[in-house]
Structures are given as structure tokens and as C-alpha cells.
Amino acid sequence: MKKTYAIQLLGGTASKAARAIGRTPQAVIQWPDPLTERIQETVEFHFNRLPPSQKRKNKAKAEALLRGQE
Known part of the structure; x- marks a missing residue:
């Protein structure tokens, strides 16, 4: 997993x-x-603990980021 993708999954900024x-x-x-x-597993664990609406929003932004880097 790329670092930028993981950060997007968790809110979009390093602080979030x-x-x-x-x-x-x-x-x-x-x-x-x-x-x-290990870090990827941590990201996935905490992503899965987000509320469903936040998960959808963050996942959509992360996927858009990936499409833009291709």
C-alpha cells in the first residue's frame, strides 16, 4: 500500500x-x-473502525488519488 493512499483512507492529511x-x-x-x-495492517484496522459514511468518503478520495497517479 502506498503511503498517500493510506493517509487518504485515514482522513486525507498526516494529522488526521x-x-x-x-x-x-x-x-x-x-x-x-x-x-x-505492520503499518498497512494498522491502517486497515483503524480504517475499519471508522463510521460507514466516513469510510465511504475516505475510500472514494483514496481511489480517486490512485486513478490520478496511474
Whole structure:
């Protein structure tokens, strides 16, 4: 999983992603690209805990980001 995709899934910014997983924005910014398996599992776990409406919104933005990078 690409770092930008993961950040989009968790809210769109490093600050929002960090808040979603209980880390600092600096920690999120330092994630490798592509993500390690452990970080990817953390992202997926916390993404699945979001309310359904937020999941749909974040997933749509993340997918649009991927389409734009192809």
C-alpha cells in the first residue's frame, strides 16, 4: 500500500491519519513508501473502525488519488 493512499483512507492529511491511529503527524510523515506490512495492517484496522459514511468518503478520495497517479 502506498503511503498517500493510506493517509487518504485515514482522513486525507498526516494529522488526521495520526489522530486516527494514535500517533504523531511526524511518525506518519516518516512512514516508508510503500508501507510495511505492520503499518498497512494498522491502517486497515483503524480504517475499519471508522463510521460507514466516513469510510465511504475516505475510500472514494483514496481511489480517486490512485486513478490520478496511474
